[in-house]
């Protein structure tokens with residue numbers, strides 16, 4: 001009898017250890033959310049548009065663009081090898097409307113602030129009608145999770161566009177936001193070089209810094225701060241498109257795909273992140289379609305089709321190859337993010353869009 005009791009005690013102890021380690025693993029889930037501003041699904045899934053890439057109104061170095069983006073047999077892989085390769089194969093890539101996959105925004109604006117608000121808060125807010133909306137009254141999932149046990153002080157946000165201080169309401173949320181041309185910390189030698197690089201760089205747009213700067217700070221943030229939740233927003237794709245520079249938009253899309261690949265490699269090489277981290281990649285809005293120069297712009301109601309977006313996900317908790325039915329919404333990203341972090345999204349906001357049907361449930 002004593003032997004049986006000893007045996008049972010050992011089983012109970014071992015089970016407790018096993019449960020404890022499961023709980024610890026669950027407690028250490030991490031998320032990296034990346035956005036590329038206004039990059040249309042057509043380029044993500046088809047690569048460069050042949051006609052646009054040959055139009056001298058939109059492209060300065062036609063031969064260079066043809067060689068890099070049009071001649072390759074797989075134009076999508078030539079433009080965005082990481083999204084179309086690793087993410088599409090080992091994760092999920094939604095939004096190829098030519099092959100029965102669809103994603104859209106739910107807001108009625110189809111431009112940036114309403115889009116980022118929808119991504120980060122899980123629902124559209126009809127009161128947000130301008131990019132100059134100011135500090136956001138809504139609570140993002142970043143702010144909410146930053147108050148949860150185990151996440152406090154472990155949430156970071158970086159953006160090329162200087163409006164993220166407002167969108168995430170840095171003043172209220174307690175989430176550190178690094179964005180725009182003036183936010184150039186120099187806590188390490190690497191950051192000091194980035195700050196120099198920013199000051200030496202062309203200030204192409206006063207409100208959007210070059211993505212290389214944002215990317216450099218993102219890598220330093222991963223290395224130094226090891227946040228459990230990291231949001232990185234790249235901006236160049238939208239700004240070059242507004243200027244009608246299709247060549248530069250393609251160049252930015254390819255470069256940013258490389259940034260995302262580098263983020264993923266960095267996560268896989270770090271025991272703090274490897275096997276524990278989910279990467280979600282998306283865009284705030286699409287671009288117009290139809291007329292030859294419709295791609296330059298976006299916004300409702302003038303620019304038809306610019307509510308179309310795409311969403312990619314890979315890593316912990318993502319069911320590789322999942323194919324959601326119907327058209328998923330940008331408003332589902334916040335709940336998806338919280339679910340992969342092991343948090344109850346209904347406690348965040350029961351009105352938020354439901355998690356995307358792409359998760360393993362573990």
Ligand SMILES: [Zn+2]
Pocket residue numbers: 038111112238239242298
């Ligand atoms: Zn725009």
